[in-house]
Amino acid sequence: MELTLEAAAFWTLAAVIIVSALLVVTGKNIVHSILWLVVTFLGIAGVFIMLDAMFLAAVQVLVYAGAVCIMVVFGVMLTQRGSMEKSSLFNKRVIIAAPLAGLILAVAGFLAAVSKESVPLSGGTVPADTVSSIGEWMLTRYVVPFEAAAILLLVALIGAVFLAGEVNTDADGR
């Protein structure tokens, strides 16, 4: 009973994720694309919840559905187009796109075929408190990538402030 429920939930989520992700790419209106992107991210958060990773699910909602999509909204705000109807069009750069997509697929497929180690999805008990172990690992084992990401974000922040400041002085004509 419980297993079939789980399977049903997983396949529903998977269908939602894939369909909405396809709609993100094929939609001609960029605003609709963003909203479908939110649905995709929420679906992925659902998968995290199924794996008992509550904290990661919340991060997924907060950072991706809440923040990244809002960043795209800011992008739309700065887009200069009369109508949003045709804001996200297709182009004909098949010569560049097709090999690139093929290459990515090939690399992913190769890696998937090479890695013999299968990751067990169920079986091991999930600790009740995942937050503290994530925090501990971030500041011990993964402290270098963690700090590198922090510096990267700081650089982006300073860069954004610098760029915005430049635009301001130009607008004033000084």
Next chain:
Amino acid sequence: MENLFVNTAGSIRNIMENSGLSPLLSDAVLVMFKLLAILVFVLINALWLVYMERKIAGYIQCRYGPNRVGPKGLLQTTADIGKLISKEIIIPRGADKILFLLSPALIFAPPLMVFMVVPFGENMAAVELNIGVFYFLAVASLSTVIFWMAGWASNNKYSLLGGMRVVAQMISYELPMVLAILGVVMITGTLNMSEIIRAQENTWFIFTQPVAFLIYFIAGVAECNRAPFDLAEGESEIVAGPFTEYSGMGFAMFFLAEYANMVLVSFMAATLFLGGWLAPFGLTFIPGWIWMLLKVYVLIFLFMWLRWTYPRIRVDQLMGFGWKVLVPLSLANIFVTGVAIKVLDMIGW
């Protein structure tokens, strides 16, 4: 009295188990019951708060407020809802029809989802979540997209401007809000709301984290888009912001969601800083959930008092205040809290 609701839930569960439902199914049904109770609670609160707001506005402006429909005008909101339901829903020709109708339907979902983890009293959270506070922040951030969706789908310049203002404002004030809550989380070392309340047995965090409370409250007012931060619907500039094109019940949904959000922010403030269901001065003969409601209503009164006292601020003032005052102040608060925790630890307090 103290365990009135807990016992009710227990007996409902017992009845279901005795009638032969499997534990999994009866659990699911019980959660549905709880969510239904929360929905009713939120809606009744919203109804009552609209009335309360108008009465308080009346008293602050030296007039009576609603006093014709029902005793003391108590049925005024009910009559208003009846009026709004019977009104025509107008969809502008240029609007994005699906999104236009979807946003008022969705606007209630994030606050309702967060109410799921709010501890209304001891053992009275519908779902006891380990990461409750973080869940609140994550889900509450979703309403930004819905506001923007409403503003964009209306295809009206005032709506779009209002929607963009909502986005900018919510992003700017979410940051100090998160950082202010971090002070409390640092002291308790948990994200579970019930445990945060239990950690306040001796002192409420409003006394140990006064700056954090102030920042949280200001950011909370801004997150609810209420005066003096109601630029999103500043009627003197952009008609009604994202809600300009909405009529009838569509408009009412946004209105009710604003009150639901206000109740939610007050519940969170009471949980994080005012000791939740804990009784002050040992007045434990009053049940915990009544204390919780009392604290929430004191905060809501503060919200309304603010609204009818201060004028609306300008957009640049709003952004400047958020980024140049609240964010540095909350970072300083985190720093001081961290140092204080270490020092008190060292002298063995």
